[in-house]
Amino acid sequence: MPDFQPKIVAFVCNWCTYAGADLTGTSRMKYSPQVSIIRFPCTGRIDFMLLLKAFASGADGIIVSGCHPNDCHYSSGNFHARRRWIIFRGLLDFLGIDVSRVQFSWVSAAEGAKWAQLVNETSERIRELGPFTGYQRLRGLGVG
Amino acid sequence: MNALQEKARELLATKTVRVVIGYGPGSGGQARALFVREAAQARELIFDETCLQNLAVYLMKPDVRQLGKAALVARPATLRTLLQLAAENQLEENSLLALVPGADGVLSLSTFSALEAQVASQDNELSVAEKSELEKFAAMGLDARREFWQEQFSRCLKCYACRAACPLCYCTRCTVECNQPQWIPVPAHDLGNLEWNVMRAMHLAGRCTNCGDCSRACPVGIPLYLLNQKLILDVSANFNSRSGMTAKADHSLSTFKPDDPEDFIK
């Protein structure tokens, strides 16, 4: 499927990764336009239900990114998020859902280059994996 | 009269408790919950290998609470549930008696420290059989697992019997009932069924005490216990934590350690 352009949603925190992605912009680094960002105050705010909703709505991949450990604007939101993702990933994998479609990362406000690299690597991986038909078929999205 | 019946009779006769929640003979060789409110009825109580239900589920029902102070026949998982409920502010200390039948008679526990001591003395780990079933599952491969669960969930009726049977599903409003936004579609189709079961497993992560009542309640026989046991293992392996061990708030998903594993994070 050479023309496949994956749809990737990035759930990011306002203080680190959103700002880091801003820096990617101000530094005029380029990345794949298939990724769109939704802003949250903190990774701690990101409900696992939203990840399910993203897949159900047709996302082929998801990025979840926030502040590095100890750098959270709210001290510990990212630590709570990390525990949640450990369990969530384990559960998805147990249910046979490919967790490599969800990329977790820490991108600080200073890491504009890391953001661009993360987006490009993730898009490339999702492109190789192809559309997430297994999930999209659940709702009869007519993909694939 | 056996020791349990005698204990129940005494508690009711002395009005120490208003109701003893225990097991009585049911149909089809299964035990059923028995609410004993008169001392004379205590002789109907049984306690054997058919008595599986986690009776703590009744403690969360308003009409049971209205009956007055209760004594509850408790199996090991029930005791963990009581502590977990205590940790979640759902159970006051000394508000009930947990009756633990044993070889030397019936223990009657009411303080949190007594409950904690009893739980600490029993085996709370997953059994070897339970662990090996999970291992088999892990070895199955991603696609096989997906097919397995898709087949299982395709039979889910969204009847919520699992929820009703679960003593930790005491929320008065469940996420599935929220409609602004509608987190989970109402009809029982594949997507909604998956989302419902993922949601329920996530909400029980770090809380489930592995009583198994969800699976026993499921009318179509979905092995829900597998999801809970998987997360019990993950919580234990990653956070070195186990639900139902203490009455103190120590929920593994609302606490953290700075050095929690993060090999999956770029």
Add this chain to the structure above:
Amino acid sequence: MARIGVFICHCGENISATVDVKKVAAAAARIPGVAHSVEYKYMCSDPGQQLVKNAIREKNLTGVVVAACSPRMHEPTFRRACAEAGLNPFLCEMANIREHCSWVHEKGDATTEKAVDIVRTLVAKVKKNKALQPIQVPVTKVALVIGGGIAGIQSSLDIANAGHRVILVEREPSIGGHMSQLSETFPTLDCSQCILTPRMVEVAQHPNITLYSYAELESLDGFIGNFKARIRKKARSLDETLCTGCGLCMQKCPTRRIPSEFDAGLGLRPAIYVPFPQAVPNKPVIDREHCTYYRTGKCRLCEKICPTQAIRFDQPDEIVEVDVGAIVLATGFDIKHSDFFPEYGYGRYPDVIDGLQFERLASASGPTLGEMRRPSDGKVPETVVFIACAGSRDPAKGIEYCSKICCMYTAKHAMLYRHKVHGGKPYVFYMDVRAGGKMYEEFVRRAMEEEGVQYVRGRVSRVFERNGKLVVKGADTLLGARPIEIEADLVVLATAAVAQPGAEELAQKLHVSYDTHQFFAEAHPKLRPVETNTAGIFLAGACQAPKDIPESVAQASGAAAKVAALFSQAELVRDPLIAVVDRQAPPVYSSCVGCFLCQSACPYQAIEKEEIRGRDGQLIKTVAKVNPGLCQGCGTCVAFCRTKSIDIQGFSHEQVHAEVLALLNRGERDA
């Protein structure tokens, strides 16, 4: 029915060069609920904002999406404009089609489509926005200044003179910082201590300033206007109230051969000491690591000699808790030392020194009393080589940035050397001379043209010893990279200015961001250079980036002005982007079941238990309640709540849910 206005900005050509803004406007107009969609060259300009205001009034808009730059840039601008037009400011959202779209993608359909996706997402969000009222919280009008160098001193004095109490915390036994170590200052060559020490005394005597020297921040809780700081006062091993600073103990202390930190290791000090004679406070500390008594259990000479019996060997550290409303971070910088420059022989040859050591050699209060004598043998150096950019602007060394102060101080050093050694030959190896600043270029010119300092453009490759001389090998790139060798008696490295050790740890305690070099990060590189991203914490001086004295002082005064502005109101108005717990009419009261798992997740202890009681006073249920003064709006509790009883204003369940669905469901109508 929603009536949303969409305003698409060209940002000159920053957006319109890669995004087809007309297409975006047309697509936005087709999104259900959008009543108005326009594009304009500069939406943030006055006429641009007027466009938004007029449309709000004329089209009776219920929500606004400005598709332009990052909300971190102009969200306040447009929210203010909406408020001025009578629309609740929290009904305005920014769609970031610049930093997250036009600047990071090539021109083309995919980029325009993404811009439409972003706009559609924010339209979906804003439809679910609710009018919110700002929150008022009280302000504790006491400032905490961390770091007692010139920046911290200036900030403290400015805030104190504005009539507010200041708590100044300094890690070292005395305030003064690096400036107190300097000999003369550029470009005026006035004596550093002569201009600094009166300020230090003023700090000590100011009725509004409480000074904790030899103290460090232990922990910080709270938020703007309402911080709680715990300060560790390290044990000086004496009773400060009794000590008169007579100095007898220092004269009699038998352990005298400890390298003096103040003299950058070139001088010696006793185990009980003040860093320098003009120290503020002028009370010694016992260096427990070196003191004979602490090492062997014997001596106690200082205790015997002290006329006021002030020595306290068993004094513990003391923790002081203070309530403060604002914090100024002024922890300064450090310079690279020791083995960072093996190629220059630093640390191996005693006569290869760094800039701070040169300052001490040149200082009248230094180990040589201002005479230019080199460390190894006390000889007056006849030839001195100054190497600029030692480490700085050197990606190979991991320091890409310019340390900014070295060009100027190197010129000063060369001049000071010439003033002290009239026949001396100073050479400066440099990459570029960066002398931006009032009278700076003139100063460097003077060094080159009037003071006989030989400037050589080129990098030094190696410094090695030969026949008692330090041979400096380099190349003169202005003469076709001609190799050059100078036999020097003293080599001075203008080593890179770096962040203070411990800066990262301190930033984590305060929850302020820092850059890859551990300098603290400002909220905005141009428009908010003295604020951090953590409200109520401000930056002053070289802890943010290398800075010279006038810049540090200017920023310190800027930070002080920010603090004074914050303290000018009795109450602080905050955005209401906080969590709230569901409340309903009886008999439900709240969907919260009171499990309180959210409590341990909250980093701010903002979740309280509220008992709901009937008319007869009987307890009906205990549910969670968010203290709006404490909640900072992270939303960690929100994601935990199984009953979805906690929601966060501004990032509510409905808002983010709508965003996810809108982003992914392009639909036919706006394709």
